[in-house]
Amino acid sequence: DIVMTQSPDSLAVSLGERATINCKSSQSILYSSNNKKSLAWYQQKPGQPPKLLIYWASTREAGVPDRFSGSGSGTDFTLTISSLQAEDLAVYYCQQYYSTPYTFGQGTKLEIK
Amino acid sequence: QLQLQESGPGLVKPSETLSITCTVSGGSIGSSGYFWGWVRQPPGRGLEWIGGVYYSGSTYINRSLKSRVAMSVDPSKNQFSLRLSSVTAADTALYYCAKYGDYDYFDHWGQGTLVTVSS
Numbered sequence: 001d002i003v004m005t006q007s008p009d010s011l012a013v014s015l016g017e018r019a020t021i022n023c024k025s026s027q028s029i030l031y032s033s034n035n036k037k038s039l040a041w042y043q044q045k046p047g048q049p050p051k052l053l054i055y056w057a058s059t060r061e062a063g064v065p066d067r068f069s070g071s072g073s074g075t076d077f078t079l080t081i082s083s084l085q086a087e088d089l090a091v092y093y094c095q096q097y098y099s100t101p102y103t104f105g106q107g108t109k110l111e112i113k
Numbered sequence: 114q115l116q117l118q119e120s121g122p123g124l125v126k127p128s129e130t131l132s133i134t135c136t137v138s139g140g141s142i143g144s145s146g147y148f149w150g151w152v153r154q155p156p157g158r159g160l161e162w163i164g165g166v167y168y169s170g171s172t173y174i175n176r177s178l179k180s181r182v183a184m185s186v187d188p189s190k191n192q193f194s195l196r197l198s199s200v201t202a203a204d205t206a207l208y209y210c211a212k213y214g215d216y217d218y219f220d221h222w223g224q225g226t227l228v229t230v231s232s
Contacts, residue, residue: 031216040218042160049209049222050152050160061220093160097217101175102162 002026002096006105012113019081021108023094028075031098037072038098041079044107045090053092054079086112115139117210117223124229125204131197131228135210136190143168143188148213151184151195153206154225161206165213166193200230 003026013019029038037057042050052061054070057077067082081088089112094105121133135149142149150165164174166184174182178197186193197204207225214220 038216042219049211049225050219051222052214052218052220055214055216055218055220095160095162095218100162100173101177102217104160104162106159 001101002029002099002103004094004096004103004105006092006094006108008108009106010109010111012111013081013084014113015086016083017113019084019088019110021079021092021110023077023079023105025075025077025096025098029096029098037077038096039070039072039077040095040097041068041070042093042095043088043090044093050093081110084110084112115212115221117212117221119208119210119223119226121208121226121228123227124231125200126232127201127230128199131200131204131230132194133208133210133226133228134192134194135223136192137212138191141188142186142191142193145212148217149186149193150211150213150219152209152211152219152222154209155203155206163195163208165217202230204228205230 005024007022031038039057041054044050057072058070069080071078091107091109116138118136125131148165151163166172172184181198183196209225210223211219212221
């Protein structure tokens with residue numbers, strides 16, 4: 001199974017500042033058919049289901065604010081929130097969909113400093 | 114707008130079978146061309162992929178659960194279902210139904226239904 005490891009487990013950032021969450025896959029998740037990384041990012045606010053933010057490592061889902069961006073190189077991936085807003089308080093998960101069983105990172109809890 | 118809603122038993126006894134149904138509105142399971150899936154989340158913990166089902170009935174299931182999981186779909190009711198047999202306390206979780214996107218990420222989620230396994 002592909003292991004997804006996120007860092008840090010929790011993060012406190014001031015409003016308006018940049019937040020960076022990391023995710024590392026235990027092996028390559030490069031989808032050869034389109035040369036894209038099979039990685040998604042989700043946001044889960046308290047009491048709510050996860051919400052898709054990013055797929056193919058860097059493609060923003062429709063309606064997601066452009067302060068959210070994803071990037072990656074090799075087996076290392078990053079979710080960046082460029083200017084933290086109060087409504088961004090949540091747990092963030094990465095997910096690989098390269099091979100089954102699809103696996104998620106353990107989550108990163110983002111708090112407001 | 115596509116919406117998914119789980120309905121489950123709430124409480125299941127150990128060794129019994131858990132059954133959850135997901136009702137889809139705002140779109141058709143049969144004509145969507147997408148897979149429909151299940152993810153669970155034990156209280157206070159992370160997400161675990163369970164599997165997915167196509168409107169034709171084709172499934173793919175997490176091998177860690179494969180011997181206990183069955184998935185089905187009823188396009189006429191716009192519903193799909195999960196059955197998990199021989200449950201234990203370790204199966205206590207919030208169970209989400211979700212729609213797959215163009216590839217195997219999830220672009221729509223239900224609100225989740227909490228299933229507790231306890232005698």
